[in-house]
Amino acid sequence: MSLPHALLTALAERPCSGSELAARFDRSLGYFWQATHQQIYRELARLEEAGLIKGTRVERARGRKREYRILPAGTAELARWVAEPQQPDAIRDELMVRLRAAAITDVDTLRANLQNLLDHHRAKLELYVGIATRDFTKETMSRAARLRALVLQAGIDFEQQRINICQDAIAILTED
Amino acid sequence: MSLPHALLTALAERPCSGSELAARFDRSLGYFWQATHQQIYRELARLEEAGLIKGTRVERARGRKREYRILPAGTAELARWVAEPQQPDAIRDELMVRLRAAAITDVDTLRANLQNLLDHHRAKLELYVGIATRDFTKETMSRAARLRALVLQAGIDFEQQRINICQDAIAILTED
DNA sequence: TGGCGCATGTAAAGCGTTACATGATTGT
DNA sequence: ACAATCATGTAACGCTTTACATGCGCCA
Numbered sequence: 001m002s003l004p005h006a007l008l009t010a011l012a013e014r015p016c017s018g019s020e021l022a023a024r025f026d027r028s029l030g031y032f033w034q035a036t037h038q039q040i041y042r043e044l045a046r047l048e049e050a051g052l053i054k055g056t057r058v059e060r061a062r063g064r065k066r067e068y069r070i071l072p073a074g075t076a077e078l079a080r081w082v083a084e085p086q087q088p089d090a091i092r093d094e095l096m097v098r099l100r101a102a103a104i105t106d107v108d109t110l111r112a113n114l115q116n117l118l119d120h121h122r123a124k125l126e127l128y129v130g131i132a133t134r135d136f137t138k139e140t141m142s143r144a145a146r147l148r149a150l151v152l153q154a155g156i157d158f159e160q161q162r163i164n165i166c167q168d169a170i171a172i173l174t175e176d
Numbered sequence: 177m178s179l180p181h182a183l184l185t186a187l188a189e190r191p192c193s194g195s196e197l198a199a200r201f202d203r204s205l206g207y208f209w210q211a212t213h214q215q216i217y218r219e220l221a222r223l224e225e226a227g228l229i230k231g232t233r234v235e236r237a238r239g240r241k242r243e244y245r246i247l248p249a250g251t252a253e254l255a256r257w258v259a260e261p262q263q264p265d266a267i268r269d270e271l272m273v274r275l276r277a278a279a280i281t282d283v284d285t286l287r288a289n290l291q292n293l294l295d296h297h298r299a300k301l302e303l304y305v306g307i308a309t310r311d312f313t314k315e316t317m318s319r320a321a322r323l324r325a326l327v328l329q330a331g332i333d334f335e336q337q338r339i340n341i342c343q344d345a346i347a348i349l350t351e352d
Numbered sequence: 353t354g355g356c357g358c359a360t361g362t363a364a365a366g367c368g369t370t371a372c373a374t375g376a377t378t379g380t
Numbered sequence: 381a382c383a384a385t386c387a388t389g390t391a392a393c394g395c396t397t398t399a400c401a402t403g404c405g406c407c408a
Contacts, residue, residue, distance in 0.1 A: 001367070002273045009277040019387050032272030039368065041388060062377050063387030075281070082277050083285035086293050089270050090396095091334075094262070096208030096327050097178045101185040101258050103320035105251070109259035117262050144279035146348045151272050154341050158267075161337065165330050172322045177395070195359050215396070217360060238405050239359030266368090 004043050004052075006033045008070055008078045011053060015069035018044055031128065031155040044068060052077055095162075099169055111173050118166040125159040128152060180219050180228075182209045184246055184254045187229055191245035194220055207304065207331040220244060228253055271338075275345055287349050294342040301335040304328060 010016075010024055021044075022037040024030075035043075047053045052074035055066040070078075095117070102110055136149040186197060186205055197220075198213040200206075211219075223229045228250035231242040246254075271293070278286050312325040 002268075002270045003367080005277060006273045009273065009280060012277075012280045017387080022387095030267075032267055032269040032276075034266045034268065036369070037387090038370085038389080042367095045389090060377085061387085062385075064375055064389095065387060078277055079281040079283055082274055082281050083283045084289075086271055086274060086286075086289045088293065088296050089268070090210045091206075091208055092178075092210065092265070093208040093330075094178045094265050096330060097182045097185065098258055098262060099323055100208075100327050101181060101188075101254055103323040104185060104188045105255040105258050106319070107255055107259045110262075113260075113262045117264065120264050143282070143348060143351075147275050147279040147345070150341065150344050150348060151276050153344075154269075154272060154337070157337050157340075161330070161333050164333075165326070168326050168329075169323070172319060172326060175319075179395085193359080198359095212397070213359090214361080214398085221361090236405080237359085238357080240361095240403060241359060 002033065002081075003035055003039060004047055005078060005081050006035070007040065007043055007047065008052065008074050011068055011070045012075065012078065015067055017058065017065050017067050019065070021068075028131070031124070031158075032151065047074070095165070102173075108173075111170060114166050114170050114173070118163060118170070121159045121162040121166065125156060125163065128156045128159060132156065178209065178257075179211055179215060180223055181254060181257050182211070183216065183219055183223065184228065184250050187244055187246040188251065188254065191243055193234065193241050193243050195241070197244075204307070207300070207334075208327065223250070271341070278349075284349075287346060290342050290346050290349070294339060294346070297335045297338040297342065301332060301339065304332045304335060308332065 006029065007021065010021060010029060016024070018041050019037065021040050022035075025033070025035050025040065044053070044055070048055055048068070050073075051071065053068045053070050055068040058065040058067050098110070132149070132152050136145070136152065138145075141149065182205065183197065186192075186200060192200070194213065194217050197216050198211075201209070201211050201216065220229065220231070224231055224244070226249075227247065229244045229246050231244045234241040234243050274286070308325070308328050312321070312328065314321075317325065
């Protein structure tokens, strides 16, 4: 369960409101942790209740906008959590289930679905590569910058791998 | 939500009992879908209730062992599901959250954790490569066999990628 | 025959998803 | 003023996880 810590990290990088966090989760944060705005608001309320973050009303803004910032207790909790043993993530890969099932049922519609998925991953790859070449090409980077670049590179590698899987699966379904 | 379809696929490949399914989910099925025995038993009960599988009492076995097999309705449901549009899987990668948080908090304990994780993924990789060289090295393979080989290869690539991430992260945390 | 361990099951709490609802400002 | 829209919140349901409980053969 790392949504609260993903939020703490995001707020430590830059304070912002719930809706802005939701937007950030659709962008840079989104390729390694997805969350809906409902999850975010619920978790922000809990984090504030726990005294890890503090939200203040933003004047002359639409709606009841509140900007959250991380408190010292939040930074401490984040450091504590980072030091926790990292368990291997549970894998739930629906595409693999579907491909293995296709080995039994053999359905033609699957080909078109795989093509759609392929397009999706190609678009994501292009997006990430753009971010990487724009933001992470300096010769010398701080440790923090190198870690963020590593995370982005992992996203790039992931998308490339999904592309390979889709292409191979399409080839297998086509070749006979 | 593909646990029921993972179970249907497993039972289509080979009928077996709940506890044996749990064991298979710790092995070959486990690298793309994880499930606890409680999830499995509950889902088996639902699938039987829905008339997709049928369980029969196994005599002279420990406990109240029941062996399940897939019914025609189950095979039909599997085929229907395979043809469903494949949505990109939601990504929730705790390691990436932790690495990005480490860019802020900088904790030494993380290094040891990464080493543990590295060992885990190396062991998995070795296991999968062993399966691949033992079961999928024939010159000519049926379409079904090629699909299963593709799924296994995806598992191998995944573990290799996690190994690379761990190594890179350790290098970054070590280099200064 | 009585513990040991395997096979199955029950219960509770938390996270994730979806649909829907309310507050408050902008622009016409 | 008032519709549109942004920002936040509520509610219900299903899946996942964890701890605990029961049924039943095996074997000392």
